Amino acid sequence: MSNILGVSAANNKEIYADAIVIGAGFAGLYAVYRLREAGLSVLGLEKAIGVGGVWYWNRYPGARCDIPSLEYSYSFSDELQQEWNWKERFAAQPEILEYLNHVADRFDLRPHYRFSTTVTSAAYDSATGLWTLQIEGGGQCRCKYLIPAVGSLSLPKAMNFPSIEEFAGPVYHTSHWPHQKVDFAGKRVAVVGTGSSGVQTITTIAKDVEKLYVLQRTPCFSVPARNCPADPVIDARIKSNYAALRNKARSTASGFAIDEATKPAHAFSEVERRAQMERCWAEGGLEFGGKIFSDLVVSEEANEIVAAFMRDKIAEVVKDPKTVELLTPRSYPVGSKRMCVDTGYYEVFNQDNVELVDISESSVEFTHNSVIADGRTLEVDAVVMATGFDAMTGPLLKMNISADGKSLADAWEYGAKTMLGVMVAGFPNMFLITGPGSPSVLSNVVLSIEQHVNWIMDLVSFMEQQGIASVATTVEEQEKWMGHVADLAEGTLFTRADSWYIGANVPGKPRVFMPYLGGVKTFAETCAAIRDAGYPNFNFQYANALSDRSVDA
Numbered sequence: 002m003s004n005i006l007g008v009s010a011a012n013n014k015e016i017y018a019d020a021i022v023i024g025a026g027f028a029g030l031y032a033v034y035r036l037r038e039a040g041l042s043v044l045g046l047e048k049a050i051g052v053g054g055v056w057y058w059n060r061y062p063g064a065r066c067d068i069p070s071l072e073y074s075y076s077f078s079d080e081l082q083q084e085w086n087w088k089e090r091f092a093a094q095p096e097i098l099e100y101l102n103h104v105a106d107r108f109d110l111r112p113h114y115r116f117s118t119t120v121t122s123a124a125y126d127s128a129t130g131l132w133t134l135q136i137e138g139g140g141q142c143r144c145k146y147l148i149p150a151v152g153s154l155s156l157p158k159a160m161n162f163p164s165i166e167e168f169a170g171p172v173y174h175t176s177h178w179p180h181q182k183v184d185f186a187g188k189r190v191a192v193v194g195t196g197s198s199g200v201q202t203i204t205t206i207a208k209d210v211e212k213l214y215v216l217q218r219t220p221c222f223s224v225p226a227r228n229c230p231a232d233p234v235i236d237a238r239i240k241s242n243y244a245a246l247r248n249k250a251r252s253t254a255s256g257f258a259i260d261e262a263t264k265p266a267h268a269f270s271e272v273e274r275r276a277q278m279e280r281c282w283a284e285g286g287l288e289f290g291g292k293i294f295s296d297l298v299v300s301e302e303a304n305e306i307v308a309a310f311m312r313d314k315i316a317e318v319v320k321d322p323k324t325v326e327l328l329t330p331r332s333y334p335v336g337s338k339r340m341c342v343d344t345g346y347y348e349v350f351n352q353d354n355v356e357l358v359d360i361s362e363s364s365v366e367f368t369h370n371s372v373i374a375d376g377r378t379l380e381v382d383a384v385v386m387a388t389g390f391d392a393m394t395g396p397l398l399k400m401n402i403s404a405d406g407k408s409l410a411d412a413w414e415y416g417a418k419t420m421l422g423v424m425v426a427g428f429p430n431m432f433l434i435t436g437p438g439s440p441s442v443l444s445n446v447v448l449s450i451e452q453h454v455n456w457i458m459d460l461v462s463f464m465e466q467q468g469i470a471s472v473a474t475t476v477e478e479q480e481k482w483m484g485h486v487a488d489l490a491e492g493t494l495f496t497r498a499d500s501w502y503i504g505a506n507v508p509g510k511p512r513v514f515m516p517y518l519g520g521v522k523t524f525a526e527t528c529a530a531i532r533d534a535g536y537p538n539f540n541f542q543y544a545n546a547l548s549d550r551s552v553d554a
C-alpha cells in the first residue's frame with residue numbers, strides 16, 4: 002500500500018518490525034499494546050480505515066453485543082474500566098466502536114497502525130527466521146513474530162445466489178454496512194437469513210419499512226435480551242470491585258460472570274424445572290444457556306425440555322399459527338447453533354407489514370425488481386443479506402499464509418488444526434488469537450482475547466529473554482490437542498447441527514467442529530501449565546538471525 006511503500010521509499014530501508022499484528026479489532030489492539038509495552042517494535046496492519054474490527058464493519062441497524070458490556074470489554078487496565086461508562090446493558094455498535102476508538106487514543110495505539118492496508122500474503126522463511134508480508138497494491142514488510150488478529154467472524158460468506166446481479170436495487174450485507182444511514186422508510190425490503198445479524202436487523206428495520214419479507218431457511222432459537230439503560234448504582238457497585246466480576250468470569254466455562262448451572266435437568270422436579278427456565282428466561286441474554294441446566298448440550302432429554310419451553314414461548318407471542326410453525330426450530334438441538342438474543346423479534350411477525358417466507362425447500366432468485374422465493378415473486382426495493390461468515394478459518398486462509406513453501410490451505414485441507422488454537426505446526430512464530438481449537442467463539446470473546454494475548458506475550462518474553470529465534474509446535478502436539486477438541490465435541494449435541502462452528506454453513510468446507518468445548522477456565526489452566534512447565538515439546542531454535550535488524554514500525 003502506498004503509505005507503507007512511502008515510508009519505505011522515503012527512508013530507503015526495509016519495513017521491519019519485531020512483530021506485525023494484522024487487524025485492529027479487540028484482539029489486534031490489545032496485542033499491539035502488549036507488544037509495545039514489552040519493548041518490541043510493532044506494526045499493525047488493518048484493511049479498514051479505522052480501528053474496531055467487527056464493530057467497524059457491522060454497522061447494520063440494531064447491531065449490538067449480547068454479553069453485558071461491563072463484561073464484553075477490556076479488563077487489562079483498571080483506569081480504563083473505571084472511566085468508561087456504558088450507556089446500556091448491551092451496548093449498540095456505535096458505542097462499542099466509540100469505546101475502541103477511545104482505547105486506541107488512550108493507549109496511543111494509532112501511530113503503530115497502517116490503515117487501509119490489506120495483507121494479501123504472509124510467507125515464512127526458516128533460513129532467515131522472518132515472515133514477509135505482501136500488501137495489496139504493492140509493498141512488503143517483514144517481522145519475526147506474526148500475529149494475524151484477523152477475527153473469527155470477519156469474512157462474509159460469498160453471496161452466491163443465482164441471478165443476484167440482475168437485481169437493480171441496493172444489496173447490503175450486514176457485515177459491510179455503509180457508513181451513511183440507509184433509509185428504509187417507505188421501502189419494500191427482503192432480508193435473507195435469520196441468525197443473530199438477521200434477527201437484530203429485522204427487529205430494527207421492521208419499524209420503518211413499508212413491507213418486510215423475511216426469507217428464512219432455518220428458524221433460530223432466540224432469547225429475549227432484556228436490554229435496558231445502564232443502572233449507575235449497579236455499575237458503581239461493580240466498579241468498586243471490578244476485579245471480582247472479572248475473576249468470576251474467568252472461573253466459568255463461558256467467560257460470563259454468572260452462576261453457571263451445576264445441576265442437570267433431571268435433578269429438578271417438573272415444577273422446579275419450569276420455574277428454573279422461567280427465571281432464566283426472565284433474566285434474558287445469552288447467559289440463558291449457561292445458567293439453565295448443566296446438561297443442556299450433552300443430554301438429548303434435557304435439551305428437548307428447553308427446546309420445548311422455547312418453542313412454547315414463540316407460540317405465546319406470534320398470532321398466526323402458520324408463522325408460528327415456520328418460526329419453530331425442530332431440526333437441531335438448542336444451543337448447538339449460537340443462540341440469538343433479541344428485543345421483540347417474535348413480536349415483529351404480528352405486524353401487518355412483515356411476512357415470513359419459507360425458503361427451506363426452494364432456491365432464491367432475483368429479477369431486476371423482485372426476489373423469487375417459495376414460488377412467489379415479491380417486488381422489493383432493497384435486499385439485505387444476513388447470511389453470515391466463512392467463520393474461524395476464512396480470514397486466515399484468504400491471506401495466503403505459507404511457511405517454506407507449504408501453504409496453510411494445504412495444511413488445513415481436511416480441517417483446521419492448531420495447538421491450543423494459537424499455534425500451527427509448520428508455521429513458526431505465528432500466533433493466532435481465538436483460532437480454531439480455542440474456546441473463543443463459545444465464550445465472552447474479549448475475555449478469551451485477553452487470555453490468548455497474555456499467554457502469547459509470556460511466550461514471546463520467554464523467547465526474547467532466552468535469545469530464541471523461533472518457536473513451533475509439533476505435529477504430534479497438534480494432533481493430540483485436536484484429538485482432545487474432537488473428543489470433547491463428540492460427547493455433546495453440538496455435532497448435530499449444521500452450524501458455522503462445524504463449517505457446515507460454507508459449501509465444500511471440511512466438516513470439523515472447531516471450538517474447544519472445555520471452557521475458558523480449563524483452557525486457561527491448560528495454557529498456564531504448559532508455560533509453567535517451560536513449554537515442553539515446543540521446538541525452539543536458538544540461533545538468533547534477527548539481532549542486527551533495524552526497526553521501523
Ligand code: FAD
Nearest residue numbers: 024026027028048054055066067068119120151152155446
Ligand atoms: P475482528 O473484530 O473481526 O477484527 C479483525 C480485523 O482484521 C478486522 O478489522 C479486519 O478488517 C482485519 N483484517 C482481516 N483480514 C485482514 C487482512 N488480510 N489484512 C488487513 N486486515 C485484515 N462476541 C462476543 O463475545 N459477544 C458479543 O456480543 C459479540 N457480538 C458480535 C456481533 C457481531 C455483529 C459479530 C460479527 C461478532 C460478534 N462477536 C461477539 C464476536 C466478535 O467476533 C468478537 O467479539 C470480537 O469482536 C473479535 O475481535 P477480533 O479483534 O478478534 O476480530
Ligand code: N01
Nearest residue numbers: 065066067154194195196197198199218219339387388389
Ligand atoms: O450469521 P449466521 P450471522 N440461503 O451464520 C442464512 C455473531 N453475531 O451473521 O441456518 C438462504 O448465524 C442461514 O440459514 P441456515 C454470532 O456469533 C453476534 O447472523 O444456514 N439462507 C442463517 O439463517 C453469530 O453466531 C451478534 O439455514 C442462508 C443466516 O443466513 C455470528 O456472528 C450479532 C444462506 C446466517 O446466520 C454469525 O451471525 C450478529 C443461503 N445461501 C452476529 N446462507 C450478537 O447479537 C446463509 N443463510 C452479539
